[in-house]
Amino acid sequence: MSLSVKHLLGIKELQPEDMHRIFQTADNFKQVLQRPIKKVPTLRDTTVVNLFFENSTRTRISFELAEKRLSADTVNFSASGSSVSKGETLIDTVHNILAMKVDMIVMRHAASGAPWFLAQHTDAAIINAGDGINEHPTQALLDAYSIRERLGSVEGRRVAIFGDVMHSRVALSNIFCLRQLGAEVTVCGPPTLIPPHIASLGVRVEYDLKKALEWCEVANVLRIQLERQHKPLFSSLREYALYYGISKSMLDSIGKEIVIMHPGPINRGVELHSDVADSGQSIILDQVENGVAIRMAVLYLLSGKREME
């Protein structure tokens, strides 16, 4: 009952059976997280390094908690204040860390494809915690898991992804994951933030917010990633909020209850108004809670066979 892959580099490489296995295992870990003692000794012989070459709060804490709940030893690394600023290459950094007998690597990197590159050069199991604008597999898994939890299933559900699809690894991983699990997907945003040819991934494209909301059962709202936009792609945040910000009054005018999701951090008043983000139809905090269980499941399923000395 392991996964078909040795690393979790991207959703693209997973089979639907892998995802169901991860969800099933996460169910068990979620149960552990409800107990008075939220810890199991499963990975007590495992050391995990969290390599974060890019800023992160939620994902890093979520991974670290998942590792601690499994009793793994953890080492944290962030690029600022490390030898990376002295000019060390990625492979050298990782080889040095692995020389200290580390079993698994959780990595976030600004360069798309960095975890694939690393996987060719090390034996340790690698979990991608976000690479550039490419993939963020654990986020997509926890999003699909949260939909499954709220609506009972993912298959056949209509999910719309709103906002900065162009710069979003969450969007890409979500598309791969939801399509594989049999959901219908629409992406919606201003034309400048929707990549050309995205329809070739089997998704619909919609530029009108209201029409997309009327179509969907689940709205996954993304953050505008100003830090990745090297040239202006819309005139102002205010204009974006006017055309693509989701407000309670707009949701009420649709006449059905849509499940609202957001991978965080939220820009309140831009893509999502506070009265929506904090409403009962928002499962944003459930996503965060499920993130720990999903990451525990991935760590457990990838921990693999250890040679005994």
Next chain:
Amino acid sequence: MKTLLDQYQLDITLQRLAHQLVENHPDLSRTAVIGLQPRGVWLSDRIVALLKQITGSGQIDYGRLDITFYRDDVHQSNALQVPSQTDISFSIEHRTVILVDDVLHTGRTIRAAMDALLDFGRPAQVQLLVLIDRHYSRELPIQPDYVGQTVDTIITQKVKVFWKEKDKKDEVVLLD
């Protein structure tokens, strides 16, 4: 293949085990039964049904415990175990807990079960009930309190327990 218990013998054995429990635990409200997932649960289902029948009481605290995440061989085999549901909806503090499993062999499962159980609280006492005790094969100092049948086996043999509910017959066999 040798039959250790046929349907009739199994039935008598289960009756005896249930009566022994009632004899030693006159006040069953101080006691909780916990079956070990996945295979011990078939046995604990039967035992609990018999306890209710014998005492005429519908009130017996009964839970199921999965020990997958507490195993000591997680990283020694290629295949990870499929976890099952843990379901303990009562407090075990200051109670007598009877762990139930079908076959006691090396004792490692019971070691893991005790660790898993203690994460739920501090029971007054933990006892062990097994249907088959494979004698002389223990790797840890663990002994059962209630035994259906003790058998002498060698390591290559296997004990298999069939239950009517899932295998369409009640039987315990020893496979070479």
